[in-house]
Amino acid sequence: MDQRIEFVEQRKIAFELNGQATTCDIDPRVTLGDFLRHQLGKTGTHYGCEHGVCGACTVLVDGRSMRSCLQLCGQVDGRKVTTVEGLANTDGSLGILQQAFQDRHALQCGYCTPGMLTTLTEFLRTNPGPSEVEVRDAISGNICRCTGYQAIVEAALLAAARMRGEPDPVFGVVTAHSIESDSPSDSTVGARYVGKPVKRTEDPALLKGEGQFVDDIHLPGTLHCCFVRSSHAHARIKHVDKQAAEAVPGVRHVWTFAELDEAHRRPLPVLAPTHMLTEPRMWSPLASDEVCYVGEAIAVVLAESRYIAEDAANLVQIDYEVLPVASDITKIFDPDAPRAHSDVPTNLLLDMPFAFGDVDSAFARAAHVVKREIFHHRGTAHPMECRATLARLDGATGELTVWNSGQAPHLERRLLAQALGYDEAKIRVIMPDVGGAFGPKGIAYPEELVVASAALKLGVPVKWTEDRREHFLCITQERDQLWNLEMALDKDGKILGVRGSVVHDNGAYVPWGIVVPIIAVTSSLGPYVVPAFDVKLKVASTNMVPTTPVRGAGRPKAVFAMERMLDAAADQLGLARLEIRRRNFVQPDQLPYKTGLIFRDGSPMVYDSGDYPQTQEKAVELAGLDAFRARQEGAHAQQRYLGIGFANYVEGCGLGPYEGAEVTLQNDGRIHLDVGGAGAQGQGMKTIFAQIAADQLGVEMDAITVVVGDTSRLAMGIGTFASRITVNAGNAVHIACGKLAGKIRGLAAHALRVPLDQIEIVRGAARVRGQPDKALPLGQIARISYGIAGFTLPDGLDAGMTVTHYFSPRASVYANGTAFAEVEVDIGTGYVKVLRYGVAHDCGTVINPMLVEGQVIGAISHGIGNTLLERHGYDENAQPLATNFAEFLLPTALDMPSHIEMAHLVSPSPNNPLGVKGAGEGGTIPASAAIVSAIEDALSRWSIRFDETPVLPEMIFDRLHAAGAYSDAALDTP
Ligand code: FES
Ligand code: FES
Known part of the structure; x- marks a missing residue:
């Protein structure tokens, strides 16, 4: 393959950007989106696909929406460009459409939002009184993976009404219904914020294009990575010729496994290890001699720009010996089936029974037996932001900072430390704004290991931003499972027992161990009484992308299987489908x-x-x-x-083991709340934690600064997945803030010389009940608690106003x-x-x-x-x-x-x-x-x-x- 790289002379263009005359030297082959983001710093414009389908990159050119991934920067010469940064009012407040987005909760991760806003800006200008269907049609070229669009449509209709000077329209109503419970929940006692539809504190920045996603972070001297990936699902690597790539101007290094630092060649650890797996295999940072799925990384090019790295990666030649492929899960355990890894005797990773009750007797007594084969396909999460990671070594302190678009900062830190053999205390992982995740971003990937390894070895920042094609090839997937089930029922349609088997395709490696298939089988019982159960789970290794949790994590397949069985049973027994459920x-x-x-x-x-x-x-x-x-x-x-x-x-969730929160009352009376173990990907966690903290502490939400997704202060954390953060971190915040409130009241009682039970905290001050003028502002309490140099603290008072609590659900x-x-x-x-x-x-x-x-x-x-x-x-x-x-x-x-x-x-x-x-x-x-x-x-x-x-x-x-x-x-x- 003879691919030449042509470098084009720079040229000058002049255009108007968000109302400002702008003149720039450009490389004409750079896309408009890259130009805006990386040369002009307008990072509110995002890339979600690079091939013109997702709409995330939409900007306005002469008032018309354009996909900036499909335009070259030279095409805006002499024209007017508006990005999301140009949509706010001149005083910096949100424009009408932006405000409607916040009011209707029309954004979650915020990654698609700039494209939605620019698209709708043009649409509403030409259609001031749109119908719901017209709004849907207008945004049908913009993909949002978070919101389900309903709130975006409502926001557009709300903005249109406000622009016309009409009252806000009324949208659909959600009904709330409380079930009698004697549980000890204390969350709503005296709540001002908990339980209320509080607007998100995260939104204004995201709506103005001021969010900070990993690829938005620019560090001087950064080298950019492009990975050379396997074109075969299973092959031996005979030779890698990287000469042509190394000769490209601007390329600094082309590394294969052999060129990685010797200490950095370990495979990534399994996140949930278990001795039950027979032949588990894990990724190496780069494949050494065998590739086991299409897209597995074989080499990395490090260059001065991503464009150069991508061009050079195309010049790397790989000589393969193609091996037989293991992919058909209906034959995966046959003795003569190809092996997913050439050095393993079997593709069987796990053979595990799940059983209780007397199934044989259930089937012997059954009036009806229903039998089905049920298949759930592979899919993946496809958050609109692909993966991205950036690493920088501080040469003076040895601290390695890793910015990562992920879900679990502390787990990422631990896995990187183990794989790199680097002091965990010297690694800081930051997960800034994350453009959706939904499960697959919850693990550490080989590319992240390579980026961190390169930063350590070279001493310069190193960045990798995944493109959508790589995301299709490489991010973990889920759902491929084949269920063969039989259900025994009595004459009235009551379940007597369930038996059968499940084959789970785990792909080539086992990053999450076997959590997905275990969740799947255990979730299959649903809300039903199943007196006897015997289902055998077999987990297979295949030459496809590894599987890990994707939104629902095994449960959608389980529910699909059980509900299909009940529908089949109802049909067979002549019962209504709802009725058979009522009976069970x-x-x-x-x-x-x-x-x-x-x-x-x-x-x-x-x-x-x-x-x-x-x-x-x-x-x-x-x-x-x-x-x-x-x-x-x-x-x-x-x-x-x-x-x-x-x-x-029924969804088992809120899994432990713990999550932590550290809350500090500062000298200025503000609250600093660190929930760094929680990675945030659009769920609005900062808002939720602030709601909980504000109620516990008797302060306004805007007096609280919340930090999430950062390992720098909290020693331990697990991460955001399995619908666990509100349970674990929410309760950690609740308890930590409750304890801090106790400290505040204790100090106030001491200072005001009244019994503790007479102190209440109201709107930023601790005061004596019934005597609002006898009060101490919280800032003053903080200053007292930090003491005066050389003096002894009063009896019974701990130093400072910081409380850390780790909550472990029982x-x-x-x-x-x-x-x-x-x-x-x-x-x-x-x-x-x-x-x-x-x-x-x-x-x-x-x-x-x-x-x-x-x-x-x-x-x-x-x-x-x-x-x-x-x-x-x-x-x-x-x-x-x-x-x-x-x-x-x-x-x-x-x-x-x-x-x-x-x-x-x-x-x-x-x-x-x-x-x-x-x-x-x-x-x-x-x-x-x-x-x-x-x-x-x-x-x-x-x-x-x-x-x-x-x-x-x-x-x-x-x-x-x-x-x-x-x-x-x-x-x-x-
Ligand atoms: S349409 Fe341009 S990034 Fe997707
Ligand atoms: S809010 Fe639309 S992709 Fe996240």
Whole structure:
């Protein structure tokens, strides 16, 4: 391959940027987006795909929206460019559209937001009175992975109304419903902020393009990485020729495994190690002699710019010996099946039974037995920000600072320290703004190891920013599982037992051990009484991308399997699908309910609180089932096929072991709250923690500075995944701030000479009850507590006003919910439109209902995508079939129903003081089961079943064809 690199002369352009005349020297081959971001520092413009599909990079050129990833910078010569930084009012306050985004909670991670704002700015200028459908159409070229679009559409309509000078429109209403509970939750006692839809403190910066994502950070002298990746799924590396790449001007180094520092060649450690794995393999920073999936990194180019690094990487020649590929999980354990790694005797990583009760007897007694094979496809999270990492060594102190777009700063630090053999205390990991994560960013990757290793070896900053194609090839995936289940039922439809097997495709390496398949099997019981259970789990090694948790982490497959079995059982027994569920629910008076399995936290699964029958009834009410059936019948007469489906789930979450918080009352009376173990990716954690702290401390939220995603102050942390942060870190904040409040009151009582029980903290001061003028501002209390040099502190007082607390939950908590989906199937095209969707859910105490609703709706859109659009297919050679957003479809605003209905049921968990449970994944977990059930309902006249996801249009078309739906007679009959 003879690829020449041409360097083009710089030229000068003049244009207007956000109203300012600007003149620049440019390299004409640089894209407009890179030019704005990296040369002009307008980092509010983001890249999410680099191929013109996601819309994140949208800017206005002469008032028209343009994809800056597809424009060259020279094209703006003589024109007017507006970026998100130019949308705020001249006094710096938010513009009308930006303010509407904050008011409607229309942003989460904020990564897609600049593109949404610029797109809508043009749209609203030309369409001052748009309909909801027109807004959806306008943003259908902008992908948001967080919000599910509903709030963005509402924000646009709200802004349009305000621009017209009309009153704010009223949007859909969420119903709240409290379940009687005698749990010890103390979160709402005297709450001013907890439980309220408080606007997010994170939003203003993100809305003005002032967020700071890793790729936005520019350090002088940085070297940029590009990785050379395997084009084969399984091959031996015979030779790497890097001469041509090394000769490219601006290239500093081209390294293979052999050139890495000898101390940095260890494989990455397994995050959740277990002796049960038979032949676990982990990534090396670069492959040494064998590659085991397409995209595995073989070499790295370090150059003065990313452009040069990418060009040079194309010149690296690799000579492979291609090896047989292990990819078909239906034959993966055959004795003659190719091995995923050439040095292992088997692809079987784990063979583990999950059993309780007498299954043989259950099946012997059964009046009915239902049997199904159920498959859930691979997919991945696709946050709009791909991965990115930047490392810098401080030569004077030896401190290595790593900025990483991740979820778990302390875990990242620990894994880097282990793999690099570097003093953990000298590594600081910062996770600044993160543009979505949803699971796969929760681990350390080989590329991060290489970047940190290079920074240590070279003593200069080193950066790598993943592009979308790499993300398709390399970020971890999930969901490939094959379930073979049998269900035994009595004559009334009560479950007697479940047995069968699950094969889980773990991909080439085991970064998270086996947590996903274990969560999957244990979550399959759902909210049902299953007296006997015997399911054998086999975990397979394959030549595909490793699998780790993706939003829901095993639970969507489990729920899909159990709910498919119940639908099949209902059909076989002639029962309504809702009725069979009613007959099998764990009843409220059975709680706490021991399922019989050991959960992923290593403890018996004990459902803590909730009312499963009531949750389902609430969802039925939201769905308006009777009205739907009438609608369905009317549509049917016009040969339109509507269907409705329901699905239940229980989600074990809030997993330990702990999370910490350190809170300080400063001399100026402000509160500094460090929750550095929590990586934040759009959930609004700073807001939630500030709400909890403000209520405990009696201060306003704006008196609190919250730090998340930074290892510098807290010694320990775990990270944000498995819907665990509000439980672990939220309670740590609650308790730490409670203790600090106690210290404040103690000191105030001493200083004011009154008994402790007479002191209250109100609006930033400690005062004597009933005597508001007898008070000490908090700043004064802090100054007293820090003492005077040389003097003794008063008796009974500790030094300072800092409290650190680590909260360890005594057990996991179990959220639950019921989802319904109403769909229309176009039998002419196979297209499924989700017309309505709703969920009744219970995540315990709700700290901020607006944020919970945002999380749930976003997770629902993820579930809709998983069910109807998203497929990471591989061919028989394990070559990926989708490497861009044109081949792999994410849901757009047009794929979502116009409104998602929601009811909160609140049964606080007795397992933690706040009574909270997780909420970030519940929307995804039942979606496939509900939607597929609805599709079957729509097509019930042909008795078509789908026991796999995704259900793509061609599959529907083929099944209908096989069922004779397109025969003349069938088409004539309504
Ligand atoms: S459309 Fe330009 S980055 Fe995606
Ligand atoms: S807020 Fe849209 S991608 Fe995160």
